[in-house]
Amino acid sequence: MQLTDLIDIALISYIIFRLYALFRGSTVLRVLIGIVFLWFFQRIASSMNLILTSWAIQGIIAAAAIIVIVIFRNEIRSVLQTKSLKTLLWSYSIKNTQTPIEIISDSVFELAKKNYGALIVIRAKNNLQDIVHSGITWNGTLSKEMILSIFWPGNPVHDGAAIIQGDQISQVGAILPVSGQKNLPSQYGTRHRAALGLTEQSDGIVVVVSEETGRVAIAKDGQLNFFYTQENFLKTLREYLNRGDEQRATSNKRFRLETSLAAIVSFLFVTAIWFFFARGMDTIVNLDVPIEYMSRPQKMEILDTSVNKVRFQLSGSSAILKSITPDQVQVRLDLSKGVIGDNSFTITNKNVSLPPGVLLKSIEPTVIDVKLDEQVEKELPVQVDWVGKLPSHLILTDVEIKPEKIVVTGGKSILEKLSTIYTEKVRLDSIEKSGEISVNLTLNPASLKVVQGSSENIKVNYVVKKRSSFPIQE
Amino acid sequence: MKQYITAFKIFLILSLFFLSYPIKGTAQKKATSSNKSQVANKIVEKLTLTKATMCESINNFIPENEAIVFSVESKRVFCFTNFNPVPKKMYVYHIWYYKDQVITKHRLSLNPPQWSTYSSMQLRDYDKGPWRVEITDENNKIFRILRFSVTD
Numbered sequence: 001m002q003l004t005d006l007i008d009i010a011l012i013s014y015i016i017f018r019l020y021a022l023f024r025g026s027t028v029l030r031v032l033i034g035i036v037f038l039w040f041f042q043r044i045a046s047s048m049n050l051i052l053t054s055w056a057i058q059g060i061i062a063a064a065a066i067i068v069i070v071i072f073r074n075e076i077r078s079v080l081q082t083k084s085l086k087t088l089l090w091s092y093s094i095k096n097t098q099t100p101i102e103i104i105s106d107s108v109f110e111l112a113k114k115n116y117g118a119l120i121v122i123r124a125k126n127n128l129q130d131i132v133h134s135g136i137t138w139n140g141t142l143s144k145e146m147i148l149s150i151f152w153p154g155n156p157v158h159d160g161a162a163i164i165q166g167d168q169i170s171q172v173g174a175i176l177p178v179s180g181q182k183n184l185p186s187q188y189g190t191r192h193r194a195a196l197g198l199t200e201q202s203d204g205i206v207v208v209v210s211e212e213t214g215r216v217a218i219a220k221d222g223q224l225n226f227f228y229t230q231e232n233f234l235k236t237l238r239e240y241l242n243r244g245d246e247q248r249a250t251s252n253k254r255f256r257l258e259t260s261l262a263a264i265v266s267f268l269f270v271t272a273i274w275f276f277f278a279r280g281m282d283t284i285v286n287l288d289v290p291i292e293y294m295s296r297p298q299k300m301e302i303l304d305t306s307v308n309k310v311r312f313q314l315s316g317s318s319a320i321l322k323s324i325t326p327d328q329v330q331v332r333l334d335l336s337k338g339v340i341g342d343n344s345f346t347i348t349n350k351n352v353s354l355p356p357g358v359l360l361k362s363i364e365p366t367v368i369d370v371k372l373d374e375q376v377e378k379e380l381p382v383q384v385d386w387v388g389k390l391p392s393h394l395i396l397t398d399v400e401i402k403p404e405k406i407v408v409t410g411g412k413s414i415l416e417k418l419s420t421i422y423t424e425k426v427r428l429d430s431i432e433k434s435g436e437i438s439v440n441l442t443l444n445p446a447s448l449k450v451v452q453g454s455s456e457n458i459k460v461n462y463v464v465k466k467r468s469s470f471p472i473q474e
Numbered sequence: 475m476k477q478y479i480t481a482f483k484i485f486l487i488l489s490l491f492f493l494s495y496p497i498k499g500t501a502q503k504k505a506t507s508s509n510k511s512q513v514a515n516k517i518v519e520k521l522t523l524t525k526a527t528m529c530e531s532i533n534n535f536i537p538e539n540e541a542i543v544f545s546v547e548s549k550r551v552f553c554f555t556n557f558n559p560v561p562k563k564m565y566v567y568h569i570w571y572y573k574d575q576v577i578t579k580h581r582l583s584l585n586p587p588q589w590s591t592y593s594s595m596q597l598r599d600y601d602k603g604p605w606r607v608e609i610t611d612e613n614n615k616i617f618r619i620l621r622f623s624v625t626d
């Protein structure tokens with residue numbers, strides 16, 4: 001393993017970790033993880049020659065990738081539209097989530113402002129099943145909005161108590177036992193007596209909000225304490241529940257642990273993939289690559305070459321070598337310094353481009369001979385290339401060609417040998433009388449070109465007559 | 475005697491007079507003939523091709539079934555040429571090309587004052603394709619090019 005490989009692994013690990021950090025908590029991450037698992041299954045199916053399974057999973061991955069972009073476009077947009085590059089590359093925010101105690105505190109005082117009566121039981125260790133009756137199972141995540149909606153006067157369950165366990169509202173509309181104490185102040189309403197009743201029979205804590213006065217109280221161990229400020233309420237609740245700031249500290253700690261774990265997992269994952277690709281560096285394949293000729297001097301044509309392709313011997317991991325596509329391996333020869341006549345060009349590493357992770361072991365041949373020719377123009381007469389057979393009673397006596405001559409451009413040594421340019425083959429079988437047809441020229445070799453302004457389309461006017469006599473067969 | 479001498483002198487003078495007339499006429503005739511031949515020479519010194527055609531056969535030096543496409547079934551194709559005038563005994567060439575390659579070259583003699591001549595070629599299956607015949611003089615001056623095709 002070299003330094004470049006370590007940098008490679010570190011960069012990809014960081015990218016994967018950043019994806020986790022940016023999309024943490026959203027469904028995007030879950031879907032991406034699902035796609036990664038699908039990719040692994042596809043590799044396994046492919047190695048086991050399960051063609052149909054591999055093909056099907058490939059299709060699903062391709063479709064899933066598009067679906068992810070379409071469905072999660074808002075999440076992706078919000079990430080990409082971050083104001084600073086620092087946020088994209090480095091932000092590491094610890095979520096400032098409220099603890100359950102803080103949620104209860106905010107909710108209770110909000111209810112108190114509105115004079116909505118509320119009875120909230122915070123369960124401790126004792127089971128309340130035998131004490132509480134007629135509760136409706138809720139199992140909702142604790143939130144301020146949830147509490148406010150439960151104790152909204154129009155809600156059918158607002159008269160009962162809400163039981164909170166951890167960060168969940170486990171039951172609503174529960175009936176609490178009324179206190180057995182006989183000398184309670186007269187201003188205590190049903191809610192207060194119910195709160196005291198529960199705390200006399202269990203170690204739970206009950207928060208009461210009076211509907212009449214809007215006063216907030218906490219009941220514990222058969223005692224009721226009233227609070228006029230949220231700070232005192234919060235402080236007392238924390239003391240009763242022995243949770244304090246530990247909850248927040250625990251939450252932050254958990255977040256850091258989770259993030260560190262994500263970083264380690266992405267590093268290990270990328271390292272595993274690197275070994276998967278990097279192993280088997282001694283796999284060798286032969287590949288025939290066509291030669292690309294570049295920067296041909298103006299007014300010169302390539303007349304001939306000794307070879308049209310070269311054979312590469314490549315080494316690398318089998319996974320990379322199998323996935324090579326023709327456009328990834330190229331050999332280019334620069335003809336800018338070529339002269340008219342024979343030229344020899346040696347292929348070096350500078351002429352070759354390969355995908356990363358692939359090494360070139362040998363090239364065959366290393367020297368390419370290229371014959372360059374001067375490009376000239378020549379006027380040539382046109383002749384029709386007739387094929388097939390006329391009906392035996394007819395003869396083709398005359399033909400008029402327009403234009404009679406064409407100017408072509410091409411290599412000097414080719415045009416020196418040419419005296420005529422022929423049309424495409426014109427069939428005689430369907431000809432029964434004189435007429436006119438349009439035909440194209442046949443440029444052979446294909447490097448010949450008709451000069452601009454000249455047309456490759458030829459008009460042929462032919463004359464057909466009846467045969468006067470049949471030739472004597474020898 | 476004197477009468478005979480006088481008669482003889484008159485006869486001699488008359489004889490000389492009549493004898494001198496043909497000499498003058500001959501000289502004029504010769505002079506006219508030589509002028510005429512000089513003029514004639516100037517007119518006829520250029521060999522001229524009057525007819526050139528490809529045909530399927532030749533009958534009494536008349537080309538039959540002149541065409542530009544010939545079937546291999548006709549077995550033979552002819553190139554007929556007529557020159558008028560032919561100033562002197564000379565030679566022309568019929569050069570046969572198949573797709574720009576020289577296949578055969580016929581040297582044909584011409585005799586004055588006018589002359590028809592022809593060359594021919596046997597046709598085989600592998601001769602199908604475009605042909606041409608170039609009619610040239612001894613200095614490779616091309617009189618005409620005849621283009622034709624051999625087909626099925």
